[in-house]
Amino acid sequence: MLYGALTMELRYANRMKEVKGLETREIIKFIGKSDIISFAGGLPAPELFPLEEMKKISLKVLEEAGSAALQYVPTDGYLPLREKITERMQKLGVKTSVENILIISGSQQGIEFSGKLFLNPNDVVICEKPCYLGAIGAFRSYQAQFVDIPIDNNGMKVKELEKALKNTPKAKLIYVTPDFQNPTGISWSRERRKELLEVANEFNLPIIFTFFLYNIKQVRSS
Secondary structure, three states, X not given: OHHHHHHOOOOOOXXXXXXXXXXXXXXXXXXXXXXXXXXXXXXXXXXXOOHHHHHHHHHHHHHHHHHHHHOOOXXXXXXXXXHHHHHHHHHOOOOOOHHHXXXXXXXXXXXXXXXXXXXXXXXXXXXXXXXXXXXXXXXXXXXXXXXXXXXXXXXXXXXXXXXXXXXXXXXXXXXXXXXXXXXXXXXXXXXXXXXXXXHHHHHOOOXXXXXXXXXXXXXXXX
């Protein structure tokens, strides 16, 4: 039985034709090699990781709620954490509820979920030029097409975006990284962000965005 399973011709889903080796995966291979200084990707400085703080937090969680922490939970995430996030967002003026909060394992999983939620084969993703490679790979696995919009020091050129959308009826979503844009590192101006929202509302398109924190002080205070 095992031999037969190994020799059969497997019929994969059509979308697997779009799944290729990601450049980001090749970059990560160099992590931990002391004889190589790689400039291929932006990685956090390991000496700045808050290891002691993470040790204390992990120990506290295991001592106070170890059984709950290690048990299965609903796929939308730990309820007390979602409640805290909701509370914080409301203080910032964002109207939301616990039901609208989903805990994910990093931005890459969030991008993957977005593709699964919105994209049909040959739908178009509007993205920046250049764009985060991990997002391209995730959306491509759902057989999406791409239209890239140039950026400058203030962000995506919204006038170019408007022109593209008028000629792209199958546009399904807009993907951007407005804070510490990957790979350029720029942060969008406030005015450019407002312009993007106006255009997205005009064309009835959702905006999917990720942001990258390169400053460890910001990570700790956020």
